[in-house]
Amino acid sequence: MGEQVFNITELAQEFDITTRAIRFYEDQGLLEPERAGQRRIYNRRDRVRLMLILRGKRIGLSLLEIRELFALYDAAHDDAPQLQEFIRILERKELQLLTQMEDIKVVLTEIGQLRGQCEKALGKRANGHNQEKEL
Amino acid sequence: MGEQVFNITELAQEFDITTRAIRFYEDQGLLEPERAGQRRIYNRRDRVRLMLILRGKRIGLSLLEIRELFALYDAAHDDAPQLQEFIRILERKELQLLTQMEDIKVVLTEIGQLRGQCEKALGKRANGHNQEKEL
DNA sequence: GTTGACGTTGACGTAAACGTCAAGTTATCG
DNA sequence: CGATAACTTGACGTTTACGTCAACGTCAAC
Structure with a gap:
Protein backbone atom coordinates (compact mmCIF):
# COMPACT_ATOMS: atom_id res chain seq x y z
CA MET A 1 0.00 0.00 0.00
CA GLY A 2 1.64 3.23 -1.22
CA GLU A 3 1.66 6.39 0.83
CA GLN A 4 -1.18 8.86 0.57
CA VAL A 5 -0.41 11.77 -1.72
CA PHE A 6 -2.04 15.05 -2.74
CA ASN A 7 -1.82 17.45 -5.63
CA ILE A 8 -1.52 21.17 -5.32
CA THR A 9 -5.18 22.06 -5.76
CA GLU A 10 -6.27 19.53 -3.16
CA LEU A 11 -4.00 21.11 -0.59
CA ALA A 12 -5.03 24.60 -1.65
CA GLN A 13 -8.70 23.74 -1.14
CA GLU A 14 -8.14 21.91 2.13
CA PHE A 15 -6.30 24.84 3.68
CA ASP A 16 -8.21 27.57 1.87
CA ILE A 17 -5.18 29.16 0.25
CA THR A 18 -4.22 29.63 -3.40
CA THR A 19 -1.95 27.37 -5.41
CA ARG A 20 0.15 30.45 -5.98
CA ALA A 21 0.81 30.68 -2.27
CA ILE A 22 1.88 27.02 -2.08
CA ARG A 23 4.30 27.45 -4.98
CA PHE A 24 5.61 30.57 -3.32
CA TYR A 25 6.36 28.66 -0.13
CA GLU A 26 8.31 26.22 -2.28
CA ASP A 27 10.24 29.11 -3.88
CA GLN A 28 11.16 30.23 -0.39
CA GLY A 29 12.50 26.79 0.48
CA LEU A 30 9.68 25.81 2.84
CA LEU A 31 8.41 22.86 0.80
CA GLU A 32 10.12 20.37 -1.49
CA PRO A 33 7.48 18.13 -3.00
CA GLU A 34 8.34 15.29 -5.35
CA ARG A 35 7.62 15.61 -9.04
CA ALA A 36 5.80 13.39 -11.50
CA GLY A 37 7.21 14.98 -14.62
CA GLN A 38 6.65 18.61 -13.84
CA ARG A 39 3.58 18.13 -11.63
CA ARG A 40 4.07 18.47 -7.91
CA ILE A 41 3.25 15.53 -5.66
CA TYR A 42 2.78 16.16 -1.95
CA ASN A 43 2.98 13.43 0.68
CA ARG A 44 1.81 13.48 4.32
CA ARG A 45 5.06 15.01 5.49
CA ASP A 46 4.66 17.89 3.04
CA ARG A 47 1.10 18.34 4.24
CA VAL A 48 2.26 18.55 7.85
CA ARG A 49 4.86 21.12 6.87
CA LEU A 50 2.20 23.19 5.18
CA MET A 51 0.09 23.06 8.31
CA LEU A 52 3.08 24.22 10.34
CA ILE A 53 3.74 27.04 7.89
CA LEU A 54 0.17 28.29 8.21
CA ARG A 55 0.18 28.02 11.97
CA GLY A 56 3.50 29.85 12.08
CA LYS A 57 2.01 32.62 10.00
CA ARG A 58 -1.03 32.88 12.23
CA ILE A 59 1.16 33.53 15.23
CA GLY A 60 3.09 36.20 13.40
CA LEU A 61 6.19 34.41 12.13
CA SER A 62 7.64 35.50 8.80
CA LEU A 63 8.26 32.89 6.14
CA LEU A 64 11.97 33.42 6.65
CA GLU A 65 11.68 32.68 10.37
CA ILE A 66 9.65 29.58 9.62
CA ARG A 67 12.28 28.38 7.18
CA GLU A 68 15.02 28.99 9.74
CA LEU A 69 13.12 26.98 12.32
CA PHE A 70 12.64 24.14 9.84
CA ALA A 71 16.30 24.16 8.90
CA LEU A 72 17.46 24.29 12.50
CA TYR A 73 15.10 21.54 13.49
CA ASP A 74 16.35 19.37 10.64
CA ALA A 75 19.99 19.99 11.54
CA MET B 1 -1.26 73.34 35.98
CA GLY B 2 -1.24 72.53 32.25
CA GLU B 3 -1.56 69.04 30.91
CA GLN B 4 1.52 66.94 30.44
CA VAL B 5 2.77 66.92 26.86
CA PHE B 6 5.44 65.15 24.83
CA ASN B 7 7.34 65.75 21.63
CA ILE B 8 7.86 63.21 18.91
CA THR B 9 11.31 62.02 19.92
CA GLU B 10 10.26 61.48 23.51
CA LEU B 11 7.45 59.20 22.40
CA ALA B 12 9.71 57.46 19.90
CA GLN B 13 12.25 56.70 22.60
CA GLU B 14 9.67 55.65 25.16
CA PHE B 15 8.07 53.11 22.82
CA ASP B 16 11.25 52.20 20.97
CA ILE B 17 9.98 53.14 17.52
CA THR B 18 11.18 55.72 15.00
CA THR B 19 9.78 59.20 14.55
CA ARG B 20 9.12 58.20 10.99
CA ALA B 21 6.71 55.53 12.20
CA ILE B 22 4.85 58.01 14.40
CA ARG B 23 4.45 60.47 11.54
CA PHE B 24 3.30 57.61 9.36
CA TYR B 25 0.57 56.73 11.86
CA GLU B 26 -0.55 60.34 11.66
CA ASP B 27 -0.59 60.16 7.86
CA GLN B 28 -2.87 57.16 8.17
CA GLY B 29 -5.26 59.08 10.39
CA LEU B 30 -4.40 57.27 13.62
CA LEU B 31 -3.04 60.29 15.47
CA GLU B 32 -3.89 63.99 15.37
CA PRO B 33 -1.50 65.82 17.65
CA GLU B 34 -1.69 69.56 18.20
CA ARG B 35 0.87 71.83 16.64
CA ALA B 36 3.07 74.54 18.05
CA GLY B 37 3.91 76.15 14.75
CA GLN B 38 4.82 73.10 12.75
CA ARG B 39 6.14 71.02 15.63
CA ARG B 40 3.92 68.24 16.86
CA ILE B 41 2.72 68.30 20.47
CA TYR B 42 1.34 65.10 21.95
CA ASN B 43 -0.85 65.01 25.05
CA ARG B 44 -1.73 62.06 27.27
CA ARG B 45 -4.63 61.07 25.07
CA ASP B 46 -2.31 60.90 22.04
CA ARG B 47 0.09 58.83 24.05
CA VAL B 48 -2.66 56.39 25.00
CA ARG B 49 -3.65 56.14 21.36
CA LEU B 50 -0.09 55.33 20.41
CA MET B 51 0.00 52.59 23.03
CA LEU B 52 -3.21 51.17 21.61
CA ILE B 53 -1.80 51.31 18.10
CA LEU B 54 1.26 49.35 19.13
CA ARG B 55 -0.74 46.81 21.06
CA GLY B 56 -3.07 46.42 18.11
CA LYS B 57 -0.09 45.77 15.88
CA ARG B 58 1.33 43.21 18.26
CA ILE B 59 -1.84 41.17 18.09
CA GLY B 60 -1.87 41.29 14.30
CA LEU B 61 -4.20 44.17 13.47
CA SER B 62 -3.43 46.26 10.40
CA LEU B 63 -3.21 50.02 10.74
CA LEU B 64 -6.40 50.27 8.71
CA GLU B 65 -8.24 48.01 11.14
CA ILE B 66 -6.94 50.00 14.05
CA ARG B 67 -8.14 53.20 12.45
CA GLU B 68 -11.57 51.69 11.84
CA LEU B 69 -11.81 50.62 15.46
CA PHE B 70 -10.84 54.11 16.62
CA ALA B 71 -13.38 55.72 14.32
CA LEU B 72 -16.14 53.35 15.32
CA TYR B 73 -15.37 53.77 18.97
CA ASP B 74 -15.46 57.54 18.62
CA ALA B 75 -18.77 57.46 16.76
C1' DG C 1 -6.65 15.45 -33.50
C1' DT C 2 -8.23 18.89 -31.06
C1' DT C 3 -10.39 20.61 -27.12
C1' DG C 4 -10.63 21.56 -22.38
C1' DA C 5 -9.06 21.08 -17.69
C1' DC C 6 -5.32 21.35 -15.05
C1' DG C 7 -0.54 22.39 -14.12
C1' DT C 8 3.86 24.72 -15.01
C1' DT C 9 7.36 28.53 -15.21
C1' DG C 10 8.65 33.26 -15.51
C1' DA C 11 7.68 38.16 -15.28
C1' DC C 12 5.56 41.85 -13.59
C1' DG C 13 2.25 44.21 -10.31
C1' DT C 14 0.61 45.37 -5.62
C1' DA C 15 -0.45 46.64 -0.70
C1' DA C 16 1.30 47.47 3.90
C1' DA C 17 4.58 49.57 6.77
C1' DC C 18 7.83 51.80 7.13
C1' DG C 19 13.31 53.41 5.77
C1' DT C 20 16.03 56.81 3.64
C1' DC C 21 17.49 60.67 1.77
C1' DA C 22 16.93 65.82 0.40
C1' DA C 23 15.85 70.28 1.36
C1' DG C 24 13.84 73.52 4.04
C1' DT C 25 12.23 75.66 8.94
C1' DT C 26 12.62 76.80 13.82
C1' DA C 27 14.75 77.11 18.33
C1' DT C 28 18.72 77.78 21.00
C1' DC C 29 23.28 78.54 22.42
C1' DG C 30 27.44 81.09 22.52
C1' DC D 1 24.83 86.96 14.09
C1' DG D 2 26.11 82.35 12.85
C1' DA D 3 26.26 77.61 13.86
C1' DT D 4 24.16 73.63 15.42
C1' DA D 5 20.50 70.59 16.70
C1' DA D 6 15.92 69.20 16.26
C1' DC D 7 11.93 69.09 13.50
C1' DT D 8 9.35 69.41 9.21
C1' DT D 9 7.47 67.87 4.57
C1' DG D 10 7.73 65.46 0.32
C1' DA D 11 9.54 61.89 -2.62
C1' DC D 12 11.28 57.76 -3.61
C1' DG D 13 13.11 53.06 -2.18
C1' DT D 14 12.44 48.51 0.23
C1' DT D 15 10.68 44.21 2.07
C1' DT D 16 7.15 40.63 2.54
C1' DA D 17 3.73 37.84 0.67
C1' DC D 18 1.54 36.97 -2.46
C1' DG D 19 -1.93 38.31 -7.10
C1' DT D 20 -2.17 38.38 -11.97
C1' DC D 21 -1.40 37.62 -16.33
C1' DA D 22 1.09 35.22 -20.43
C1' DA D 23 2.66 31.41 -22.72
C1' DC D 24 3.45 26.86 -22.77
C1' DG D 25 3.12 21.49 -21.48
C1' DT D 26 0.13 17.30 -20.87
C1' DC D 27 -3.20 14.15 -20.45
C1' DA D 28 -7.82 12.19 -20.81
C1' DA D 29 -12.06 12.59 -23.45
C1' DC D 30 -14.71 13.20 -27.35
Whole structure:
Protein backbone atom coordinates (compact mmCIF):
# COMPACT_ATOMS: atom_id res chain seq x y z
CA MET A 1 0.00 0.00 0.00
CA GLY A 2 1.64 3.23 -1.22
CA GLU A 3 1.66 6.39 0.83
CA GLN A 4 -1.18 8.86 0.57
CA VAL A 5 -0.41 11.77 -1.72
CA PHE A 6 -2.04 15.05 -2.74
CA ASN A 7 -1.82 17.45 -5.63
CA ILE A 8 -1.52 21.17 -5.32
CA THR A 9 -5.18 22.06 -5.76
CA GLU A 10 -6.27 19.53 -3.16
CA LEU A 11 -4.00 21.11 -0.59
CA ALA A 12 -5.03 24.60 -1.65
CA GLN A 13 -8.70 23.74 -1.14
CA GLU A 14 -8.14 21.91 2.13
CA PHE A 15 -6.30 24.84 3.68
CA ASP A 16 -8.21 27.57 1.87
CA ILE A 17 -5.18 29.16 0.25
CA THR A 18 -4.22 29.63 -3.40
CA THR A 19 -1.95 27.37 -5.41
CA ARG A 20 0.15 30.45 -5.98
CA ALA A 21 0.81 30.68 -2.27
CA ILE A 22 1.88 27.02 -2.08
CA ARG A 23 4.30 27.45 -4.98
CA PHE A 24 5.61 30.57 -3.32
CA TYR A 25 6.36 28.66 -0.13
CA GLU A 26 8.31 26.22 -2.28
CA ASP A 27 10.24 29.11 -3.88
CA GLN A 28 11.16 30.23 -0.39
CA GLY A 29 12.50 26.79 0.48
CA LEU A 30 9.68 25.81 2.84
CA LEU A 31 8.41 22.86 0.80
CA GLU A 32 10.12 20.37 -1.49
CA PRO A 33 7.48 18.13 -3.00
CA GLU A 34 8.34 15.29 -5.35
CA ARG A 35 7.62 15.61 -9.04
CA ALA A 36 5.80 13.39 -11.50
CA GLY A 37 7.21 14.98 -14.62
CA GLN A 38 6.65 18.61 -13.84
CA ARG A 39 3.58 18.13 -11.63
CA ARG A 40 4.07 18.47 -7.91
CA ILE A 41 3.25 15.53 -5.66
CA TYR A 42 2.78 16.16 -1.95
CA ASN A 43 2.98 13.43 0.68
CA ARG A 44 1.81 13.48 4.32
CA ARG A 45 5.06 15.01 5.49
CA ASP A 46 4.66 17.89 3.04
CA ARG A 47 1.10 18.34 4.24
CA VAL A 48 2.26 18.55 7.85
CA ARG A 49 4.86 21.12 6.87
CA LEU A 50 2.20 23.19 5.18
CA MET A 51 0.09 23.06 8.31
CA LEU A 52 3.08 24.22 10.34
CA ILE A 53 3.74 27.04 7.89
CA LEU A 54 0.17 28.29 8.21
CA ARG A 55 0.18 28.02 11.97
CA GLY A 56 3.50 29.85 12.08
CA LYS A 57 2.01 32.62 10.00
CA ARG A 58 -1.03 32.88 12.23
CA ILE A 59 1.16 33.53 15.23
CA GLY A 60 3.09 36.20 13.40
CA LEU A 61 6.19 34.41 12.13
CA SER A 62 7.64 35.50 8.80
CA LEU A 63 8.26 32.89 6.14
CA LEU A 64 11.97 33.42 6.65
CA GLU A 65 11.68 32.68 10.37
CA ILE A 66 9.65 29.58 9.62
CA ARG A 67 12.28 28.38 7.18
CA GLU A 68 15.02 28.99 9.74
CA LEU A 69 13.12 26.98 12.32
CA PHE A 70 12.64 24.14 9.84
CA ALA A 71 16.30 24.16 8.90
CA LEU A 72 17.46 24.29 12.50
CA TYR A 73 15.10 21.54 13.49
CA ASP A 74 16.35 19.37 10.64
CA ALA A 75 19.99 19.99 11.54
CA ALA A 76 19.50 19.99 15.27
CA HIS A 77 19.61 16.25 15.65
CA ASP A 78 23.31 15.86 14.97
CA ASP A 79 24.92 19.27 15.40
CA ALA A 80 25.56 20.65 18.85
CA PRO A 81 26.05 24.41 18.12
CA GLN A 82 22.97 24.22 15.95
CA LEU A 83 21.12 22.82 18.92
CA GLN A 84 22.21 25.73 21.10
CA GLU A 85 21.14 28.19 18.42
CA PHE A 86 17.84 26.38 18.07
CA ILE A 87 17.20 26.63 21.80
CA ARG A 88 18.02 30.34 21.81
CA ILE A 89 15.60 31.03 18.97
CA LEU A 90 12.91 29.02 20.70
CA GLU A 91 13.38 30.91 23.93
CA ARG A 92 13.21 34.29 22.22
CA LYS A 93 10.10 33.18 20.40
CA GLU A 94 8.58 31.90 23.60
CA LEU A 95 8.95 35.31 25.22
CA GLN A 96 7.38 37.01 22.22
CA LEU A 97 4.50 34.60 22.29
CA LEU A 98 3.90 35.12 25.99
CA THR A 99 3.82 38.89 25.45
CA GLN A 100 1.45 38.35 22.57
CA MET A 101 -0.85 36.23 24.72
CA GLU A 102 -0.87 38.95 27.36
CA ASP A 103 -1.83 41.52 24.73
CA ILE A 104 -4.56 39.27 23.46
CA LYS A 105 -5.97 38.73 26.93
CA VAL A 106 -6.02 42.48 27.57
CA VAL A 107 -7.75 43.17 24.27
CA LEU A 108 -10.25 40.38 24.85
CA THR A 109 -11.30 41.77 28.22
CA GLU A 110 -11.47 45.26 26.74
CA ILE A 111 -13.62 43.94 23.93
CA GLY A 112 -15.90 42.36 26.47
CA GLN A 113 -16.27 45.61 28.39
CA LEU A 114 -16.84 47.67 25.26
CA ARG A 115 -19.46 45.27 24.00
CA GLY A 116 -21.19 45.47 27.32
CA GLN A 117 -21.24 49.26 27.14
CA CYS A 118 -22.49 49.17 23.56
CA GLU A 119 -25.35 46.83 24.33
CA LYS A 120 -26.30 48.88 27.33
CA ALA A 121 -26.34 52.01 25.16
CA LEU A 122 -28.50 50.22 22.63
CA GLY A 123 -30.89 49.08 25.31
CA LYS A 124 -31.55 52.30 27.14
CA ARG A 125 -31.11 55.19 24.71
CA ALA A 126 -30.87 58.89 25.60
CA ASN A 127 -29.09 58.21 28.87
CA GLY A 128 -27.99 61.81 29.11
CA HIS A 129 -24.24 62.28 28.96
CA ASN A 130 -21.46 59.80 28.42
CA GLN A 131 -18.45 59.99 30.67
CA GLU A 132 -15.46 61.21 28.67
CA LYS A 133 -12.53 59.37 30.12
CA GLU A 134 -9.21 58.66 28.48
CA LEU A 135 -9.75 58.30 24.69
CA MET B 1 -1.26 73.34 35.98
CA GLY B 2 -1.24 72.53 32.25
CA GLU B 3 -1.56 69.04 30.91
CA GLN B 4 1.52 66.94 30.44
CA VAL B 5 2.77 66.92 26.86
CA PHE B 6 5.44 65.15 24.83
CA ASN B 7 7.34 65.75 21.63
CA ILE B 8 7.86 63.21 18.91
CA THR B 9 11.31 62.02 19.92
CA GLU B 10 10.26 61.48 23.51
CA LEU B 11 7.45 59.20 22.40
CA ALA B 12 9.71 57.46 19.90
CA GLN B 13 12.25 56.70 22.60
CA GLU B 14 9.67 55.65 25.16
CA PHE B 15 8.07 53.11 22.82
CA ASP B 16 11.25 52.20 20.97
CA ILE B 17 9.98 53.14 17.52
CA THR B 18 11.18 55.72 15.00
CA THR B 19 9.78 59.20 14.55
CA ARG B 20 9.12 58.20 10.99
CA ALA B 21 6.71 55.53 12.20
CA ILE B 22 4.85 58.01 14.40
CA ARG B 23 4.45 60.47 11.54
CA PHE B 24 3.30 57.61 9.36
CA TYR B 25 0.57 56.73 11.86
CA GLU B 26 -0.55 60.34 11.66
CA ASP B 27 -0.59 60.16 7.86
CA GLN B 28 -2.87 57.16 8.17
CA GLY B 29 -5.26 59.08 10.39
CA LEU B 30 -4.40 57.27 13.62
CA LEU B 31 -3.04 60.29 15.47
CA GLU B 32 -3.89 63.99 15.37
CA PRO B 33 -1.50 65.82 17.65
CA GLU B 34 -1.69 69.56 18.20
CA ARG B 35 0.87 71.83 16.64
CA ALA B 36 3.07 74.54 18.05
CA GLY B 37 3.91 76.15 14.75
CA GLN B 38 4.82 73.10 12.75
CA ARG B 39 6.14 71.02 15.63
CA ARG B 40 3.92 68.24 16.86
CA ILE B 41 2.72 68.30 20.47
CA TYR B 42 1.34 65.10 21.95
CA ASN B 43 -0.85 65.01 25.05
CA ARG B 44 -1.73 62.06 27.27
CA ARG B 45 -4.63 61.07 25.07
CA ASP B 46 -2.31 60.90 22.04
CA ARG B 47 0.09 58.83 24.05
CA VAL B 48 -2.66 56.39 25.00
CA ARG B 49 -3.65 56.14 21.36
CA LEU B 50 -0.09 55.33 20.41
CA MET B 51 0.00 52.59 23.03
CA LEU B 52 -3.21 51.17 21.61
CA ILE B 53 -1.80 51.31 18.10
CA LEU B 54 1.26 49.35 19.13
CA ARG B 55 -0.74 46.81 21.06
CA GLY B 56 -3.07 46.42 18.11
CA LYS B 57 -0.09 45.77 15.88
CA ARG B 58 1.33 43.21 18.26
CA ILE B 59 -1.84 41.17 18.09
CA GLY B 60 -1.87 41.29 14.30
CA LEU B 61 -4.20 44.17 13.47
CA SER B 62 -3.43 46.26 10.40
CA LEU B 63 -3.21 50.02 10.74
CA LEU B 64 -6.40 50.27 8.71
CA GLU B 65 -8.24 48.01 11.14
CA ILE B 66 -6.94 50.00 14.05
CA ARG B 67 -8.14 53.20 12.45
CA GLU B 68 -11.57 51.69 11.84
CA LEU B 69 -11.81 50.62 15.46
CA PHE B 70 -10.84 54.11 16.62
CA ALA B 71 -13.38 55.72 14.32
CA LEU B 72 -16.14 53.35 15.32
CA TYR B 73 -15.37 53.77 18.97
CA ASP B 74 -15.46 57.54 18.62
CA ALA B 75 -18.77 57.46 16.76
CA ALA B 76 -20.28 54.62 18.74
CA HIS B 77 -21.46 56.77 21.60
CA ASP B 78 -24.25 58.48 19.74
CA ASP B 79 -24.99 56.42 16.63
CA ALA B 80 -26.95 53.18 16.90
CA PRO B 81 -26.07 51.47 13.56
CA GLN B 82 -22.44 52.35 14.24
CA LEU B 83 -22.79 50.59 17.56
CA GLN B 84 -24.09 47.45 15.88
CA GLU B 85 -21.24 47.53 13.38
CA PHE B 86 -18.79 48.07 16.19
CA ILE B 87 -20.11 45.04 18.05
CA ARG B 88 -19.89 42.88 14.92
CA ILE B 89 -16.27 43.86 14.33
CA LEU B 90 -15.41 43.19 17.94
CA GLU B 91 -17.01 39.77 17.80
CA ARG B 92 -15.16 38.81 14.63
CA LYS B 93 -11.93 40.02 16.17
CA GLU B 94 -12.62 38.12 19.34
CA LEU B 95 -12.92 34.86 17.39
CA GLN B 96 -9.66 35.56 15.57
CA LEU B 97 -7.92 36.30 18.82
CA LEU B 98 -9.18 33.11 20.42
CA THR B 99 -7.88 31.10 17.46
CA GLN B 100 -4.59 32.93 17.73
CA MET B 101 -4.34 32.13 21.42
CA GLU B 102 -4.97 28.46 20.66
CA ASP B 103 -2.17 28.53 18.07
CA ILE B 104 0.15 30.18 20.52
CA LYS B 105 -0.60 27.63 23.22
CA VAL B 106 0.10 24.79 20.81
CA VAL B 107 3.36 26.32 19.69
CA LEU B 108 4.41 27.04 23.26
CA THR B 109 3.93 23.43 24.32
CA GLU B 110 5.74 22.26 21.21
CA ILE B 111 8.58 24.62 21.99
CA GLY B 112 8.76 23.20 25.46
CA GLN B 113 8.95 19.64 24.16
CA LEU B 114 11.53 20.50 21.52
CA ARG B 115 13.69 22.31 24.02
CA GLY B 116 13.49 19.32 26.29
CA GLN B 117 14.63 17.04 23.50
CA CYS B 118 17.43 19.41 22.56
CA GLU B 119 18.76 19.64 26.07
CA LYS B 120 18.58 15.90 26.46
CA ALA B 121 20.53 15.49 23.20
CA LEU B 122 23.12 17.97 24.43
CA GLY B 123 23.46 16.12 27.72
CA LYS B 124 23.96 12.57 26.50
CA ARG B 125 25.57 12.74 23.03
CA ALA B 126 25.86 9.86 20.55
CA ASN B 127 22.62 8.28 21.62
CA GLY B 128 22.61 6.11 18.50
CA HIS B 129 19.70 6.79 16.20
CA ASN B 130 17.00 9.42 16.36
CA GLN B 131 13.47 8.32 15.71
CA GLU B 132 12.31 9.77 12.39
CA LYS B 133 8.67 10.46 12.93
CA GLU B 134 6.54 12.96 11.08
CA LEU B 135 8.84 15.75 9.91
C1' DG C 1 -6.65 15.45 -33.50
C1' DT C 2 -8.23 18.89 -31.06
C1' DT C 3 -10.39 20.61 -27.12
C1' DG C 4 -10.63 21.56 -22.38
C1' DA C 5 -9.06 21.08 -17.69
C1' DC C 6 -5.32 21.35 -15.05
C1' DG C 7 -0.54 22.39 -14.12
C1' DT C 8 3.86 24.72 -15.01
C1' DT C 9 7.36 28.53 -15.21
C1' DG C 10 8.65 33.26 -15.51
C1' DA C 11 7.68 38.16 -15.28
C1' DC C 12 5.56 41.85 -13.59
C1' DG C 13 2.25 44.21 -10.31
C1' DT C 14 0.61 45.37 -5.62
C1' DA C 15 -0.45 46.64 -0.70
C1' DA C 16 1.30 47.47 3.90
C1' DA C 17 4.58 49.57 6.77
C1' DC C 18 7.83 51.80 7.13
C1' DG C 19 13.31 53.41 5.77
C1' DT C 20 16.03 56.81 3.64
C1' DC C 21 17.49 60.67 1.77
C1' DA C 22 16.93 65.82 0.40
C1' DA C 23 15.85 70.28 1.36
C1' DG C 24 13.84 73.52 4.04
C1' DT C 25 12.23 75.66 8.94
C1' DT C 26 12.62 76.80 13.82
C1' DA C 27 14.75 77.11 18.33
C1' DT C 28 18.72 77.78 21.00
C1' DC C 29 23.28 78.54 22.42
C1' DG C 30 27.44 81.09 22.52
C1' DC D 1 24.83 86.96 14.09
C1' DG D 2 26.11 82.35 12.85
C1' DA D 3 26.26 77.61 13.86
C1' DT D 4 24.16 73.63 15.42
C1' DA D 5 20.50 70.59 16.70
C1' DA D 6 15.92 69.20 16.26
C1' DC D 7 11.93 69.09 13.50
C1' DT D 8 9.35 69.41 9.21
C1' DT D 9 7.47 67.87 4.57
C1' DG D 10 7.73 65.46 0.32
C1' DA D 11 9.54 61.89 -2.62
C1' DC D 12 11.28 57.76 -3.61
C1' DG D 13 13.11 53.06 -2.18
C1' DT D 14 12.44 48.51 0.23
C1' DT D 15 10.68 44.21 2.07
C1' DT D 16 7.15 40.63 2.54
C1' DA D 17 3.73 37.84 0.67
C1' DC D 18 1.54 36.97 -2.46
C1' DG D 19 -1.93 38.31 -7.10
C1' DT D 20 -2.17 38.38 -11.97
C1' DC D 21 -1.40 37.62 -16.33
C1' DA D 22 1.09 35.22 -20.43
C1' DA D 23 2.66 31.41 -22.72
C1' DC D 24 3.45 26.86 -22.77
C1' DG D 25 3.12 21.49 -21.48
C1' DT D 26 0.13 17.30 -20.87
C1' DC D 27 -3.20 14.15 -20.45
C1' DA D 28 -7.82 12.19 -20.81
C1' DA D 29 -12.06 12.59 -23.45
C1' DC D 30 -14.71 13.20 -27.35
